[in-house]
Amino acid sequence: MALGFFTNNKDCYGCKTCSMACMTTRLSGQTETFLRKVEVILDGQAQAQSFLSLACNHCDEPACMANCPVGAYTKLDNGVVVQNHELCIGCKTCISACPYSAPVFDEASTSTYKCDMCIDRLERGDLPACVEACPGANIEQGDIEALAKAHPDAVREVAGLTASANETKPNVLIAVDPKIA
Amino acid sequence: MENMELKNEQSETAAEIHGTVSRRTFVKAASAAGALAGAAALAGCASDPKPTAQDEGPKDADNSTQADATPATYEPQPDPFEGAQEFFAACPPECQHHNLKALVKDGKVVRVTCGVNNESMPCMMGLSRVEWLNSPERLTAPLLRDGDKGSGKFKEISWDEAIDLIAEKLQDAIDTVGNRGIVIDSFAGNFNTISGQAKSAFIARIGGAMSLEGTLCCAGTNGATIPVFGKRYFDTRNTIEDANYIIIWGNNPAVTQNGYFNRYESMMAKGGKIVTIDPVCSETASKTTEWLPIRPTTDTALALGMLKVIVDEGLHNEQFLKEHSTAPCLVDADGAMVLLDADDPTSYAVAVDGELVRHDAEGVDPVLSVKGTDLEADYTTVFDLTVAECEPWTPEAVEAETWVPAAKVAELARDYAKGPNSMIIQNMGGFMRTTYGTLAVASQNNLAVFCGQVGGAGNGVCDAGGINNLVTLKPMFENPKVDAELPKVARAQFATHVMNDDPNEVKVFISLAESPMTQWPNTNMVKQALCKIPFVVVIDSFMTSTALYADLVLPCAAVFETEDILCNARSHLIQLSDKAVEAPGQAHDDLWIFTQLANKMGVGEDFNHDNEYFIRKALEDSGFTYDQLKKEHAIDAYPKDFIPYKGGEFYTATKKAEIYQAPWLAKGVKAVPSYYRCAESVGGSSGLDATYPLAVVQRKLNRTVHSTFGGLKSIGAVTRDYACVMINPADAAARNIKDDDVVVVFNDRGEHRARAIVTDLISPGVLCAENGWWEQQGGSSSYITNDAVGPLATEHCCNETLADVRKEA
Numbered sequence: 001m002a003l004g005f006f007t008n009n010k011d012c013y014g015c016k017t018c019s020m021a022c023m024t025t026r027l028s029g030q031t032e033t034f035l036r037k038v039e040v041i042l043d044g045q046a047q048a049q050s051f052l053s054l055a056c057n058h059c060d061e062p063a064c065m066a067n068c069p070v071g072a073y074t075k076l077d078n079g080v081v082v083q084n085h086e087l088c089i090g091c092k093t094c095i096s097a098c099p100y101s102a103p104v105f106d107e108a109s110t111s112t113y114k115c116d117m118c119i120d121r122l123e124r125g126d127l128p129a130c131v132e133a134c135p136g137a138n139i140e141q142g143d144i145e146a147l148a149k150a151h152p153d154a155v156r157e158v159a160g161l162t163a164s165a166n167e168t169k170p171n172v173l174i175a176v177d178p179k180i181a
Numbered sequence: 182m183e184n185m186e187l188k189n190e191q192s193e194t195a196a197e198i199h200g201t202v203s204r205r206t207f208v209k210a211a212s213a214a215g216a217l218a219g220a221a222a223l224a225g226c227a228s229d230p231k232p233t234a235q236d237e238g239p240k241d242a243d244n245s246t247q248a249d250a251t252p253a254t255y256e257p258q259p260d261p262f263e264g265a266q267e268f269f270a271a272c273p274p275e276c277q278h279h280n281l282k283a284l285v286k287d288g289k290v291v292r293v294t295c296g297v298n299n300e301s302m303p304c305m306m307g308l309s310r311v312e313w314l315n316s317p318e319r320l321t322a323p324l325l326r327d328g329d330k331g332s333g334k335f336k337e338i339s340w341d342e343a344i345d346l347i348a349e350k351l352q353d354a355i356d357t358v359g360n361r362g363i364v365i366d367s368f369a370g371n372f373n374t375i376s377g378q379a380k381s382a383f384i385a386r387i388g389g390a391m392s393l394e395g396t397l398c399c400a401g402t403n404g405a406t407i408p409v410f411g412k413r414y415f416d417t418r419n420t421i422e423d424a425n426y427i428i429i430w431g432n433n434p435a436v437t438q439n440g441y442f443n444r445y446e447s448m449m450a451k452g453g454k455i456v457t458i459d460p461v462c463s464e465t466a467s468k469t470t471e472w473l474p475i476r477p478t479t480d481t482a483l484a485l486g487m488l489k490v491i492v493d494e495g496l497h498n499e500q501f502l503k504e505h506s507t508a509p510c511l512v513d514a515d516g517a518m519v520l521l522d523a524d525d526p527t528s529y530a531v532a533v534d535g536e537l538v539r540h541d542a543e544g545v546d547p548v549l550s551v552k553g554t555d556l557e558a559d560y561t562t563v564f565d566l567t568v569a570e571c572e573p574w575t576p577e578a579v580e581a582e583t584w585v586p587a588a589k590v591a592e593l594a595r596d597y598a599k600g601p602n603s604m605i606i607q608n609m610g611g612f613m614r615t616t617y618g619t620l621a622v623a624s625q626n627n628l629a630v631f632c633g634q635v636g637g638a639g640n641g642v643c644d645a646g647g648i649n650n651l652v653t654l655k656p657m658f659e660n661p662k663v664d665a666e667l668p669k670v671a672r673a674q675f676a677t678h679v680m681n682d683d684p685n686e687v688k689v690f691i692s693l694a695e696s697p698m699t700q701w702p703n704t705n706m707v708k709q710a711l712c713k714i715p716f717v718v719v720i721d722s723f724m725t726s727t728a729l730y731a732d733l734v735l736p737c738a739a740v741f742e743t744e745d746i747l748c749n750a751r752s753h754l755i756q757l758s759d760k761a762v763e764a765p766g767q768a769h770d771d772l773w774i775f776t777q778l779a780n781k782m783g784v785g786e787d788f789n790h791d792n793e794y795f796i797r798k799a800l801e802d803s804g805f806t807y808d809q810l811k812k813e814h815a816i817d818a819y820p821k822d823f824i825p826y827k828g829g830e831f832y833t834a835t836k837k838a839e840i841y842q843a844p845w846l847a848k849g850v851k852a853v854p855s856y857y858r859c860a861e862s863v864g865g866s867s868g869l870d871a872t873y874p875l876a877v878v879q880r881k882l883n884r885t886v887h888s889t890f891g892g893l894k895s896i897g898a899v900t901r902d903y904a905c906v907m908i909n910p911a912d913a914a915a916r917n918i919k920d921d922d923v924v925v926v927f928n929d930r931g932e933h934r935a936r937a938i939v940t941d942l943i944s945p946g947v948l949c950a951e952n953g954w955w956e957q958q959g960g961s962s963s964y965i966t967n968d969a970v971g972p973l974a975t976e977h978c979c980n981e982t983l984a985d986v987r988k989e990a
Contacts, residue, residue, distance in 0.1 A: 011446050013435035013464050015883050019899045020305040021294070028261060028291050031312050032898040044910070044941025049467040076255050123257045133295070135302035136443040179467065 002060065002079035003117060004171025006147045006154060007053050008138035010178065014038055014051035021133030022055065025121075027113065033106045035115045036130050041161070041180055048179035052161065053139060055115035055130065056081060056102040057170030064094035064103055064114070079144070079171055080117045088112055099163030100170070117141060144171045151175055262292055268761030269296045269814035270740050271747040271754070272307045274886040275369035275398070277440055278752035279303035280815040281310065283741045283761045290314040290741055290762055298815045300418070300753055301440025305883065305899065306890045313739055313893060314762065319722055320736035321766025330712045330730045340767060340777065343733060347691075348781040350716040351387065354688035361668055362688040363390040364675075368695035369398065370889055373745035373758065374654060375795050376694060376771040379788070382658035383775040386784035389663030391687065393672035395975025397700060399609035401618030402644060404974025409626055409839055411832025414750040415825030416646025417604055422448045423639030424604040426596050427455040427469075430625060431480060431612030435464035436883045438608065445469065456593065458483070458585075460878050461907060461949045462942040473593070474944040477876040478859040478981050479583040480612040483590065484624035485856055486579030489571035490594035491631060497598070501633030502549060505829030506838040508564040508630075509547035510540055511556070516846050519560065527834045532556055541835065563841040563853065567627065570855040582858075584944065598632045602639030605629060609645055611878055615981040616859045617850070619973035623840075624854035630838045636829040638822070647750030652818050654748050654799040658787055671970045673702050673977045676710035691718040693737070693771060698726035699888040699953060699961040702979050703968035705931040720774060723892050726956035736768035743770035744792040746799055746810070753819035755803075757796065757810035848972045859981045861967050863946065873928045873983035875912065877948045879962055885953035892955055904935040904959055907949040908986060913939040916987060923989040926950060928982070931964035934989065948986060 022036040036055035041048065062081045065073035072087035073094070090110040094103045103114040118128035122141075126132070131139050140147060148154065154173035156165040161180070163170075265284035272279050280296030281303060293310045295303050313319075323343035328334025338346075354362040365384050367377060384390050396403065406413040421427070421444040435442045446468065449455055455469035458480070466472035475483060491497050502508040510529040511519040521539050522528035530537040531547030535555055538545055549564040551557050576587035585593075597603045605625050607613075612621050626642055634640040668685070670678045675697075679687050690711070701707050711717050711730035719731040728734045742764040748755045764770070772792060779785035797807045805816060826832075833839045845852050860867040863876060884900040885891040906926055908918060918924055920939040925932050926948060933950060943949050950962035966979040 011443065011468070013439075013442050013468055015304055015436075015439050016899050017302070017305040017308065017439075020308045020895065023895070023899075024292055024308050024311050025294075028311070029315070031894040034899055042938065042940055042942060044462075047462050047467060047472055047942065049462065049464045049942065074255065080255075082255055119255070120258045120260065124260060133302065133308065135304060135440045136446070138443075 001077070002058070002144045002171045003142065004058055004079065004144035004147060004173065005055065005117075006140040006142075006151055006173045006175070008136075008175045009050060009052045009158070009180075010175045011136055012038070012051040012053055012138045013136060014040060014049065015135060017133050017135055018053050018130035018139055021129040022115070025129035026116075026118065027106070030106065030108065033104055033108075033113060035102075035104055035113055037101075039161070043180060046179045048177065050177040050180045052158075052174070053130070054100060054102075054162075054172065056117070057100055057168070057172040058117060059171065060169035063097040063099065063168050067093050067097035069093060076119075080119050081114075082116050082119065083112070083114065085109075085111050099167050144173070147173050262286070265291060266761075268741060268759040269756075270758035270761070271373070271756035271815070272303060272310070273372045273740060273745075273747055273758070274889040275372065276306075276751065276886045277301070277438065278372065278747060278749065278754065278756070279307055279440065280754060280756055281307050281740070283310075283314075285761050288762055296815060297813070298754065298817050299440070300817065304439045306886065306896065309890060309893050309895050310740060312895045313722070313890075314741060316723075316893070318724070318892065319765045319768065320724065320734060321768055322736060323767070324734040326732045330717075330732070331708070333724070333729055335734065343735060344777045344781050346733065347718060347778060350689050351782065355388070358686050358688055360388045360664070361391050361685050363387075364393065364687055364689070365390055365691040366393050366672075366695065367693045368700075369887055370694035370696070372749045372751065373747050374799055375657065375745045375792055378657045378795075379772045379775040380693065382660055382787065383779050383784075385658075385660035385663055386779060386787075387782055389667045391668045391670065391685075393675055394669045395671045395673060395970060395977065397672060397977045399613065399645070400971065400974040400976040401613030401622040402607070402609060404619030404971075404976070405622035405626060406642075406644065408842055408844075409623060409833075410826060411834075411839075412650065413644050414647040414650050415641075415644055417641040417643040417825065418444065418646060419819075419823065420638040420641075421445060421604065422451065424448055424602045425453050425600055425639070426603040427453065427606060428593070428597060428603070429455060429457040429459075429465055429469060429606040431459055431610035432606065432608040433459070433463040433465045433881060434606060434608065435468060436881050439883065442468075454596065456596075460876075460944050460947045461880060463880065473585055473589060476582070476584045476863075476944070477878050477947060478615045478862045478865075481617060481621045481624045481854065481856045482574055482579055482582045483585055484621070484628060485571045485854065486574035486576060486583075486590045487594035487597065488567075488624070488628060488631060489574050490576065490591050491598045491628070492568050492571065494595070496595065497631040498633030499549060501829060502564065502631060503547055505633075505636070505831070506563075506630050507540070507835065507841050508562065508567065509549050510563050510841065511537065511551070511560040512563060512566060512841065513560060516843065516852060518563075518841060518843060529835065532560070532562070540837075566851075567840060567853045570851060570853055574856070597628060597634070600632070600634060600640065602637065603632065603634045604640050604643060606643045608643055611880070611980045614977050614979050616969060616971040616976060616978055617857050617973070618971055618976040620850065620854045620856070623842075626838070627840060627854055630840060633829070635838075636824065636826045638824060641825055645751055646753065648753050648755060648818050649749050651820075652748055652755060652803055652805070654746070654803055655801050657795040657799050671975045673968050673970050673975070675701070676703065676706040677968065679710035679713055680706065687714050689716045689718070690714045691720070692727060692731075693720035696725045696727045696888045698730060698956055699891075699963060702963050702966040702977065703930050704961050704964040706968060707963075720771065722768065725888070725892070726961065729956055735774055736764075736766065737774070738764035738768050738770040742768070743772075744796065745770075746796045748803075753817050754815045755805055755810065755818050756815040757807070759814075760792075845973060850972065859978075861969065861978070861981045861983050863983070867983070869928070869983045873985050875946060875948050875984055875986065877926065877950055877962075877965060877982040877984045878980045879952045879966065880949050882951055882953065888953045888955060888961075891953050891958070902958060904933070904951050904954045904962070905938050906933075906935040906951070906986070907938045907940055907943040909943050909945040909947070910939050910941060911945045912948075912986075913937060918986065918988050924986050925989055926962070926965055926984050926986045928965050928984040930966070930968075933962050933964045934959050935962075948984065
């Protein structure tokens with residue numbers, strides 16, 4: 001089993017509520033450490049204002065984990081990649097290693113954070129904060145195979161926009177905006 | 182129906198997870214729920230489900246075939262919000278008024294999230310209120326200016342000193358200039374009831390003041406829709422998905438109707454078509470079927486051209502026009518509508534077989550046109566007059582004026598007329614912030630009336646929508662009448678009035694729930710006015726751009742720090758806002774502040790009650806009670822499937838769309854929608870285009886509501902903390918401007934600094950500046966905007982602005 005995210009780049013209109021919901025839920029009190037980010041793609045020729053909401057893709061071969069010098073990363077049986085902040089020394093190696101820039105250094109705690117799929121919320125039966133808050137219902141979370149079945153056209157990489165899926169085997173599915181495809 | 186089923190299914194799954202499943206299976210169960218997540222979330226906080234995709238997801242907790250999902254090395258962390266108390270409040274700036282929930286621990290708000298019973302999900306700004314409530318930047322004590330205005334130098338004083346000082350200054354103004362020397366203004370920063378009414382009650386009790394008129398946002402809708410349709414503030418959001426064809430005209434619902442945008446996407450997914458008319462390829466334009474760029478200020482010419490095609494091709498709905506509009510009514514040679522009973526202003530005459538008959542006579546079937554009949558010598562009809570104004574606007578003429586290709590004009594007209602269900606999303610669009618904004622609105626309304634595209638599901642003209650159309654709160658104060666001769670001046674030209682002492686000197690200006698330094702046009706003039714007025718008081722919770730220019734700044738309570746009620750023109754909810762926490766330091770709510778002032782001025786008798794007292798009073802006779810709202814927090818009081826102007830029944834005296842407006846004649850324009858080129862446009866009578874060849878429009882960003890939220894760190898970090906301006910590559914190349922260069926947009930009124938976005942997303946000849954930037958962030962785009970006002974409804978003309986742009990040296 002591998003849990004992952006589906007993100008709808010085709011329908012997302014860039015409000016960034018997911019980012020704010022994520023930070024204010026996961027890192028209460030923080031104001032600038034966003035673990036889910038919405039990339040803005042402006043393409044005049046294509047008449048495209050396009051938006052891609054991504055957090056951690058909970059890769060099958062996580063580069064963060066492979067490169068962390070203190071073993072602060074763990075990939076759980078369900079696929080979720082989590083951090084141990086007691087071990088994290090804030091060296092930022094994982095930030096450089098991740099092709100999706102998922103980990104974010106938090107100045108306040110001098111530690112590095114990233115999306116943990118709101119695993120504690122999942123355990124309590126709640127949705128991840130981003131999924132719950134998205135006004136457009138453009139983010140889903142679940143078993144990646146089930147998500148793939150539900151979104152047969154969704155892809156794991158977008159050329160020119162995200163890293164090759166071969167690099168780290170991300171558990172993310174993207175419904176691509178045809179204007180930037 | 183399908184949506185309801187999905188929601189129910191989701192909540193059952195959630196209940197299962199909460200109730201009975203062991204922790205080992207939690208992860209699997211939650212993941213199954215997650216696949217359905219797009220369909221629904223918690224009760225009252227569900228996004229509008231989409232018709233696709235979710236149906237395919239796993240639907241029960243046992244779907245997973247994986248053996249064991251229990252993490253080996255992960256110890257679940259306790260819920261950081263466990264044990265938090267929940268409070269609810271309306272998000273009250275001029276936006277969609279979503280209900281929010283605050284979680285409170287140890288007297289502090291620790292998280293803000295979706296409240297109850299919302300029509301759609303709240304946005305990023307609503308959630309950012311957790312920072313607002315806890316920000317170290319909050320104002321916590323009255324601040325007296327201690328340096329030049331604008332220097333930002335203040336010293337703390339006590340409330341007693343502050344109240345004494347204001348009372349003294351007010352009394353001095355009354356003694357030396359009269360009440361006309363005082364202006365106490367609030368605007369779109371807070372739609373809560375107590376806040377606004379406490380201010381008005383105070384003004385009335387001290388004998389009145391000079392007042393400011395003309396809304397900065399939607400004077401054109403007031404000018405057109407209220408007289409023509411009889412009432413405004415009706416949205417059509419609930420039937421977007423019933424439409425086949427939608428024109429989104431000069432507004433950007435992806436930003437300004439954020440929570441509702443997926444309804445448009447669902448409509449398109451079902452095969453509907455949406456055309457967005459805008460000088461800018463906005464988020465909305467990009468996501469809808471087609472972007473149709475238009476030259477700023479020319480929208481009326483397009484609407485008239487569309488109507489010409491519709492009438493020329495016989496696509497108009499004759500029956501609707503005869504039954505539900507004044508189109509068949511006769512107009513005499515003097516331009517007056519013909520009355521058959523001098524004592525009855527609704528006794529309009531229509532022509533039947535050459536005879537004059539009351540328009541509302543039993544079984545009447547009037548002609549729409551008297552052309553070619555004997556009546557033509559003395560009369561014309563509203564229909565004929567309306568069509569005559571469209572006559573010059575052939576598709577080719579429209580193309581020359583508006584840049585919309587002739588073939589597209591005809592296509593738009595035909596698609597709109599044929600629907601079968603066509604909707605115009607007007608939503609207080611930017612097109613109406615021009616000199617003739619009222620006529621622009623009226624010309625679009627006319628398309629709906631001529632095609633019978635109003636009064637049914639999936640059609641209509643979408644305005645901002647409000648429950649206060651259907652539920653009326655009782656006034657919280659019984660205010661004494663004040664001198665009717667007290668001056669009223671146009672808000673957009675307040676600064677000029679101040680500078681010229683026109684009609685008199687302003688000695689005291691108290692400003693709350695607004696920020697003139699960012700939102701009012703011609704910022705340099707506003708700044709000069711704030712410097713000239715001897716005593717300026719700003720009531721706010723942050724040091725806003727305007728507060729920088731105040732003599733005295735009073736710290737104000739924010740949402741979740743005061744109890745209030747909201748029943749207004751932006752959502753279908755009646756909401757009771759809880760006081761969840763104490764305001765920081767010595768900050769107080771507007772009621773407390775005006776109560777102190779009223780007591781000091783000796784007029785405080787009616788003020789000395791708590792918020793609950795006023796809320797209970799407002800709710801008398803409303804059909805809703807305080808106790809009910811205390812329990813339910815937010816009540817959606819709109820009838821299900823409500824259709825504005827249902828069946829073509831309008832709120833006018835005749836119950837018809839009164840498309841002929843004789844009062845307009847006295848203001849120097851025709852009584853039916855006609856096109857006048859705006860003075861400050863390319864080719865306009867100002868002649869400014871010789872010096873300033875670029876038309877500037879303002880866009881709303883999703884980071885602020887006007888200027889509200891703009892100072893928050895989290896907002897700056899998640900979006901950006903600097904202004905940009907969009908410029909076409911051709912215009913940029915001619916000025917040696919490259920993408921991301923710092924540029925200066927300038928005209929005779931001032932300069933606005935921003936970073937260039939060089940892009941084909943904007944038409945050549947147009948710049949798109951951004952509304953809402955604070956002085957501390959480099960200043961507002963209003964430094965360059967036009968402070969003219971329109972003749973019909975005191976229209977604010979910010980989107981009728983010419984400027985040029987240069988690279989910052």
